[in-house]
Amino acid sequence: MIRRYGEALKAGQRYRRRVGVYAVCLRGGQILTTLQEAPTPEIQLPGGGIDPGEHPVAALHREVMEETGWRIAIGPRLGVYRRFTFMPEYDKWAEKVCLIHLARPTLRIGPPTEAGHHAVWMPAAEALGELASEGDRAMLARALTR
Secondary structure, eight states: OOOBOSSOOOTTOOOEEEEEEEEEEEETTEEEEEEEOSSSOEEEOSEEEOOTTOOHHHHHHHHHHHHHSEEEEEEEEEEEEEEEEEETTTTEEEEEEEEEEEEEEEEEOSSOSSTTEEEEEEEHHHHHHHBSOHHHHHHHHHHHTO
């Protein structure tokens, strides 16, 4: 059974499964996050959906680069969780299955290439209160106790 975080399922609503991969990017007590501006500003773990035929590791490298401008070294999987939500950018209701990995930022290539995203470094302990997703906060807490 995969733990669920976030809002409860809406009765009668059909959800489409969307698997994504995300990273807890720690370095020296700091975490690299992404600020997504729209639809409302949110601090998030960098990552996102795995494209059809794409390997999860390749997707994680791509998504972190797009959302932060950083290359990473991917470590072990921290966990997996799911949440049910409306995705306005795709105009669909989704069951998001979120695979979370520990990672280490290794090289800043440049600014994020995905519009509306900004790389944000912050103390990891502060991020426990700033990350928008309850599941992301739980995975960061798990990483900090390793």
